[in-house]
Amino acid sequence: MRLCYANAMKKRLKKTLNFIVIFGLTGALVLTVAGQAVPVWATTVADIQNKIDQTQQEINDINNRIDSLTDEQDLIQEKIDDLNAEIINTMTSIGMKEDEISAKEAELEDKQVEINATEQEYIAAKERQDKQQSDMTMRARRMYENGKATYLNMFVIGEGLGDLLNRMDFIERVYEYDREKLKEFEETKNQVHDLWDMLEAEKTGLEEEKTRLEEDRVSLQNQKANLDTMLAQKKKESANYDAEIKKAKQEASVAKKLLQQEQRELKRLQAEQNKVNKPSAANGTYTATNYTATIDNASGSDLGKKVAKYACQYIGNPYVLGGTSLTGGADCSGFTYRVYSDFNYKLPRTSYEQRSAGREVQYSEAEPGDLICYDGHVGLYIGGGLIVHASTVKTGIKVSNAAYRTILSVRRII
Numbered sequence: 001m002r003l004c005y006a007n008a009m010k011k012r013l014k015k016t017l018n019f020i021v022i023f024g025l026t027g028a029l030v031l032t033v034a035g036q037a038v039p040v041w042a043t044t045v046a047d048i049q050n051k052i053d054q055t056q057q058e059i060n061d062i063n064n065r066i067d068s069l070t071d072e073q074d075l076i077q078e079k080i081d082d083l084n085a086e087i088i089n090t091m092t093s094i095g096m097k098e099d100e101i102s103a104k105e106a107e108l109e110d111k112q113v114e115i116n117a118t119e120q121e122y123i124a125a126k127e128r129q130d131k132q133q134s135d136m137t138m139r140a141r142r143m144y145e146n147g148k149a150t151y152l153n154m155f156v157i158g159e160g161l162g163d164l165l166n167r168m169d170f171i172e173r174v175y176e177y178d179r180e181k182l183k184e185f186e187e188t189k190n191q192v193h194d195l196w197d198m199l200e201a202e203k204t205g206l207e208e209e210k211t212r213l214e215e216d217r218v219s220l221q222n223q224k225a226n227l228d229t230m231l232a233q234k235k236k237e238s239a240n241y242d243a244e245i246k247k248a249k250q251e252a253s254v255a256k257k258l259l260q261q262e263q264r265e266l267k268r269l270q271a272e273q274n275k276v277n278k279p280s281a282a283n284g285t286y287t288a289t290n291y292t293a294t295i296d297n298a299s300g301s302d303l304g305k306k307v308a309k310y311a312c313q314y315i316g317n318p319y320v321l322g323g324t325s326l327t328g329g330a331d332c333s334g335f336t337y338r339v340y341s342d343f344n345y346k347l348p349r350t351s352y353e354q355r356s357a358g359r360e361v362q363y364s365e366a367e368p369g370d371l372i373c374y375d376g377h378v379g380l381y382i383g384g385g386l387i388v389h390a391s392t393v394k395t396g397i398k399v400s401n402a403a404y405r406t407i408l409s410v411r412r413i414i
Contacts, residue, residue, distance in 0.1 A: 046289050048266040049316050055259045062252040066245055073241040076234055083231045090224045097217040104210040111203045118196045125189040136182060266316045271327065286310055291382055291399060295368050298383025303343075303414050304369025308382040311339045315388060318396045332377050335390040335397060339380060345413055351378040358413040363402070371411040372402050381410070 286292075286309045295308045313326075320329025324338045333351040340347045348354050355373040366372070370381040379389030379402070387402045 045266060045269050045287060045313070045316070048262060048269060049290070052259060052262045052266060052316060055255055055262060059252055059255045059259060062248050062255060066248045066252070069241055069245050069248065073238055073245070076238045076241065080231065080234045080238065083227055083234060087224060087227045087231065090220055090227060094217060094220045094224065097213055097220060101210060101213045101217065104206055104213060108203060108206050108210065111199060111206060115196065115199045115203060118192060118199055122189065122192040122196055125192050128188075133182060136179070263316065267327070286313055289313070289315065291386065291388070294384040294386060295382050298368050300367030300369065300383070301414060304367050305383075306369075307339060307343055307414070308368035308380065308388070310342065311335075311380050311388045312382060312399075314397050315399060316396060319390045319393050321393075330390050330397070332379065332390045336371060336378055336380055340413060347413065351376060354378050355409050355411065358411040361410050361412050363407055363410050366402070366410050367412070369412075369414055371409075371413060372407055373409040373411060374405045375408060377405065 286306075289309070289312045291312050292309060295305050295312070298305070314335075317327055318329040319331060320334075321331050322334070323329040323331055324334035326335070326338050326342075330338060333347075333349060333354055336354060337347045337349055347357050351373065354371055355378070357371065361370065363372075366381045368381060368383045372379045372381050372387050377389070379387035379400070381402060382388050382399070385402050386399050388397065388399050390396070391398050391400065
């Protein structure tokens with residue numbers, strides 16, 4: 001939809017650029033067609049007013065498009081801000097993960113030191129156990145071999161049974177000592193081995209945690225890469241909107257210049273008409289406008305219709321605060337004051353005072369020439385539910401629906 005609208009506006013802009021109004025000293029309307037100046041005599045005030053209305057509508061359409069583009073760009077900027085914030089948060093999370101990974105690596109290094117030390121303890125414990133086992137076996141063999149000769153000597157020499165029993169008791173105590181030591185070394189070795197297994201399990205757990213952290217870091221890095229891509233795309237979209245807005249503003253600038261030229265031409269034509277055939281109550285001759293038929297078809301007095309037709313001659317002229325000039329500028333009550341003054345009717349100067357002028361009639365009975373009074377504003381009824389009035393500085397003297405604001409009073413002056 002926006003593309004179709006942009007193409008339509010492009011055609012209108014091209015037409016505008018090809019027809020730029022320039023005024024010559026002769027008063028002729030000069031148009032540049034395909035780069036060549038061609039004098040064209042303007043037709044009527046109504047034609048120029050139509051052009052002014054069309055150009056103003058173009059400006060309004062362009063301004064609406066600029067507003068729409070700006071709103072869309074604001075939404076994109078909001079997304080850009082969100083993405084920037086998300087990227088910062090993701091980078092912070094990545095930094096935290098890297099810190100956790102470094103901490104796990106340090107724990108793994110410490111755990112490996114503990115494992116290495118435990119491994120050495122286990123080797124030493126096992127060596128002590130093996131040596132105890134070897135010593136015990138050797139002593140048992142020697143005691144067994146020596147025991148045969150000792151027992152024989154005891155019987156031959158006659159050392160006696162008591163000495164034999166003493167020797168046997170000594171052997172028993174040596175065996176019991178070796179067995180206890182062997183058991184003690186076995187338990188120590190097993191304890192060290194259990195600690196070794198526990199440290200290895202803890203190391204495996206730390207390695208698994210480190211692996212998970214590294215996976216999280218990779219996931220966050222991928223997330224940041226996606227966010228960077230989205231951010232670049234949004235920045236590109238924003239730049240495109242910048243270009244569209246800039247182009248639209250250039251179109252509006254050209255259209256505004258054209259509007260100013262058309263308004264100057266309107267004033268020139270009105271001034272020429274005023275010189276040749278100045279509208280007045282005396283002659284009652286007025287140039288036809290777009291609203292002549294509306295006035296003629298309305299019910300009401302001939303004089304009231306003349307007042308309405310006379311007032312419509314000045315559509316497009318400027319609004320000037322405090323002014324009473326139909327050509328140089330007037331405010332709302334200054335406009336109605338001057339129109340009626342030219343018909344030799346003296347109205348109060350302010351809109352508040354004019355609300356009490358003449359006599360009150362119902363809006364349903366309003367006729368051309370009646371005053372339509374609002375809160376702080378006044379216009380002249382021309383029939384068909386329309387008023388002509390000095391509206392605002394921006395729009396000047398124009399025609400509007402009579403009910404565009406709350407009507408406080410309708411005053412019949414004639």
